[in-house]
Amino acid sequence: MKKLSLLPVAAIVGLLFFQGTTKPEVENYPIHPVAGPDMPADVKAIVEQKCYGCHNAESKNDKGKEKLDWDAFEASKKSKQMATKGKISEVLAEGEMPPEKFLAQKPEGKLTEAELATLVEWSAGKKKGEN
Amino acid sequence: MQRRYWLLGGSALLFLAIQFVPNELPPVVMNNPDDLIQSGIVREEISSLLKVSCYNCHSNETEYPWYSYVAPSSWLVAKDVREAREELNFSNWQTYDMMEKLEKLDDISIEVDAEKMPLGIYTLIHTWAKLDETQRQLIVDWAEETMDVVVEEGEEDVGENE
Numbered sequence: 001m002k003k004l005s006l007l008p009v010a011a012i013v014g015l016l017f018f019q020g021t022t023k024p025e026v027e028n029y030p031i032h033p034v035a036g037p038d039m040p041a042d043v044k045a046i047v048e049q050k051c052y053g054c055h056n057a058e059s060k061n062d063k064g065k066e067k068l069d070w071d072a073f074e075a076s077k078k079s080k081q082m083a084t085k086g087k088i089s090e091v092l093a094e095g096e097m098p099p100e101k102f103l104a105q106k107p108e109g110k111l112t113e114a115e116l117a118t119l120v121e122w123s124a125g126k127k128k129g130e131n
Numbered sequence: 132m133q134r135r136y137w138l139l140g141g142s143a144l145l146f147l148a149i150q151f152v153p154n155e156l157p158p159v160v161m162n163n164p165d166d167l168i169q170s171g172i173v174r175e176e177i178s179s180l181l182k183v184s185c186y187n188c189h190s191n192e193t194e195y196p197w198y199s200y201v202a203p204s205s206w207l208v209a210k211d212v213r214e215a216r217e218e219l220n221f222s223n224w225q226t227y228d229m230m231e232k233l234e235k236l237d238d239i240s241i242e243v244d245a246e247k248m249p250l251g252i253y254t255l256i257h258t259w260a261k262l263d264e265t266q267r268q269l270i271v272d273w274a275e276e277t278m279d280v281v282v283e284e285g286e287e288d289v290g291e292n293e
Binding site: 006066077078079080082083084086087090 | 138142230233234236237241245275278279281282
């Protein structure tokens with residue numbers, strides 16, 4: 001009976017902590033060709049090696065797939081690609097990708113400075129109104 | 132029996148005490164010249180959907196229910212509205228640049244399509260804000276179309292500046 005009276009309080013406190021969190025999953029990189037007419041070869045190589053493992057249509061990492069799917073990116077229209085590149089650019093600037101939790105288990109997945117620079121330049125490109 | 136009263140009394144006291152924890156609800160502003168709907172670029176069908184299902188958090192026109200003045204629910208409301216406006220505030224729509232508009236529209240399309248928005252915890256109480264399949268599709272299509280318009284306009288601007 002005592003515990004029962006605490007239930008509503010616990011429910012309210014629990015509600016405050018209600019937040020949708022999903023754990024990132026580490027998986028092996030499947031190597032798939034990322035085809036695309038407007039992606040420079042150097043960008044494509046980095047993406048395939050360092051991003052595609054989680055960010056693909058078949059990915060078991062739901063969050064990664066949902067945020068960015070390179071297979072869908074290739075097929076998407078111009079405005080969509082621009083939006084995606086804008087978001088990539090932001091995430092890279094914040095140093096959020098690849099995620100720390102992932103790197104803890106796969107340190108070799110980290111982007112080198114040169115790779116990061118290449119991706120940043122490419123993803124930010126259209127911000128200046130270039131094509 | 133004695134302990135039960137202590138517990139009840141303690142909870143009541145705690146409840147009263149937390150009412151004094153400072154908590155600021157984001158301000159309500161009804162006149163927003165840069166607002167998406169007020170600038171008249173959205174057709175009626177869509178604007179009414181956005182008003183009902185999004186505007187309470189994603190604009191300055193929040194209608195706070197009574198429990199947003201009572202802790203601890205007030206903390207949750209303040210946090211959610213503050214974060215929602217930071218992420219996307221329709222009242223400031225025209226102040227966003229082309230890339231911001233594009234990214235926000237893309238997010239709208241993705242989140243609404245995946246039924247992530249409106250938040251489940253929100254529609255639990257605000258049942259009328261729940262979107263059905265047709266309404267979801269309307270918003271997704273609108274966001275996608277508007278992305279193309281934003282790019283076209285952006286390119287015109289670039290052309291004019293040259």
